[in-house]
Amino acid sequence: MPRYEFTEGSSSKFWEITLEGTTLTKRWGRIGTDGQEKVEEFDSKAEAKKEYEAQVREKERKGYTLAGSADGDGGEATAESAVNPDLEAAILAKPDDVKGYLAYAEWLKGEGDPRAELILLQHSALDVPAATATAVGKKAAKFIETHAQELLGEALAEAVSDETLKLEWHLGFIREARLGQVDYDSTADIPELLAELLAHPSARFLSRLTLGMASFDGENDYDDTLAVLAKAKPAPPLRSLFIGDFEFPDETEISWTQVGDLKPLYKVYPQLQELRVRGGEIGLGKIDLPELRSFTVETGGLHQGSVKDIVKAKWPKLESLEVWFGQENYGAGGGVKDLKPLLDAEGVPALRKLGLRNAEFTDELCAALPKSKILAQLGELDLSMGTMSDAGARTLAENAKAFAHLKALDVTQNFLTKEGQKAVAKVAQAVASGNQRTPYDEESRYAAVGE
Known part of the structure; x- marks a missing residue:
């Protein structure tokens, strides 16, 4: 002791x-x-x-x-965790103002904290020729490697070493982080490492977080990881969160992943601007993210309740919405009727890019969209990975005037023949229609991703 x-x-x-x-x-x-x-x-x-x-x-x-x-084993004072709440508050209030970081550097210098030197080093790479910035960047990377134990502590430094944790530093602090098991031999405890990261002063201004594989052993379950995120005190000022950065089916099937309940995160991270979720068993609940600009949910089976949660969400600044609906065999529910509030442009005044992907009702969408209120405000529309047939393509072509303002329309990975692709080719200013799938018969069309 x-x-x-x-x-x-x-x-x-x-x-x-x-x-x-x-x-x-x-x-x-x-x-x-x-x-x-x-x-x-x-x-x-x-x-x-x-x-x-x-x-x-x-x-x-x-x-x-x-x-x-007391037992004769000498202790050692460390300076890697020096913290000044007042200076942190100044940076959080103006995150793009370098003056706050420089003031913190002066204080950290007095505490003997190596982050002081790192702040000044990375600051010297701002607003300089590319060659100079590259040279300083290499020097900063070497500094971080040399002082890994002081800047991160043993557990996080080891996680960086084995690539479980990947970091991007900005003015002496961690700005971006990706955390996830690297392969089937990994024994990394992702929730515990995330708790270490969120509690460390070096991650106080973390703005982008990506969560890769939580576990290769059994189901890829994020419940414990999300619980850590929800309990972070103080919570980092996350602007971007990606849950489920894994390759399917190489690392795991998309529906073998259990994302869990996202509701506790909304109050903790109200400043989120980008939220992306990949996997199954996604609990959305009442979504209230007033600063969100982009929301993407990639799943093989989106429950009907989740579809309703999405169309009722409060995100007045949302510019991009991408939803994968999935296959009924994997829990997908809902359809055009459930999307009516969205198609009526309710609560999405800033929406410009809409993806209604991986759906088993794409032809029905083709019929509903020309009459929808949301279409007029869109610049990009993505109907890929679904069950669009030539009949759906003809519906789009017959209503070409309604889609003419679109800069981009994506209908790839559906079930169009050459005739269907030709019909839809000039519906929008740019149309992507390649990589079509071939059904066994008219009744065997299915969404591209289920399991």
């Missing part, structure tokens, strides 16, 4: 602290006495470690110095 002592004037005090898993044990009192003891329990190792480091820094600021430990 590291022991800190403070002797000045009439004061002669000691303070000891030890961290074991999620348990923090402290002893303090006058030197020469047994003192008092207090034990604190935390929800995760990351939270316990963060509190451990915070309390050590507080004692050091008060003049306590490391004297050793």
Whole structure:
């Protein structure tokens, strides 16, 4: 147990602290006495470690110095986690203003924190010729590698080393992160590593987070990972979140993945501008994301309730919406009737790009869209991966005037013959119609992705 002592004037005090898993044990009192003891329990190792480091820094600021430990195993003071809430608040208020980072660098320099040098180094790469920026970038990468233990801690540094964790740094802090198991031999605990990452001061300004494979062993389940995201305190200022960055079917089938409940995230990350979700068993609930610009859900079977959640969502700034509906055999439900609020342009005044993909009712969409209110405000429409037949293509062609303003129309990976492709070729300014599938018969058309 590291022991800190403070002797000045009439004061002669000691303070000891030890961290074991999620348990923090402290002893303090006058030197020469047994003192008092207090034990604190935390929800995760990351939270316990963060509190451990915070309390050590507080004692050091008060003049306590490391004297050793009760069992003779010397401790070591660390400066990798220096934190200044006021300076962080200034950066969070103006995330694009480099002055906030430079002010933090000055303070961190006084704390002996290597992030101070990294901030200044990366700042020197801004607004310079490309060649200079590249050279500084290489120097910064080397600095990060050299100081990985101080900048990240042992667990995160190891995760970076084996590529479980991939990072992009900006002005001394982690701006983007991708976290996921790398292969079937991986034993990385993704929820635990995510908790470590979110609790670390280097990730305080994390704005983009991508979650790859949570587990190659059995079902790829994100429940525990999402629970960590929802409990982050303080929560990072995420602008972009991608849950389910895996290759299907190479890494896992899309419907073998259980995404879980997204509802707790909405209040924690109201500033999200981009949300992308891939997998099955997606719980959406009442969506209220006022800053969201782009929403994508990729699934082999979207439940009818989720379809209704999407069309009732509150996202007044949404510009791009992409929905994969999937196959009935894998839980897909709903249809054109359920999409009526969206087709009537309710609650999506900024929508310009719409993807109604991987659906088993694409021909019905072809009939509904020309009469819809949403069509007039769109610039791009994606009806790919569905069950469009030549009949659907002819419907689009017969209503070509309604689609003429579209800059792009995508009908790839449907079931069009050469005749159908020809019919739809001039419906919009640019039409993608290649890579069509061939049904066994008229009744065997199916959405491209199910399992």
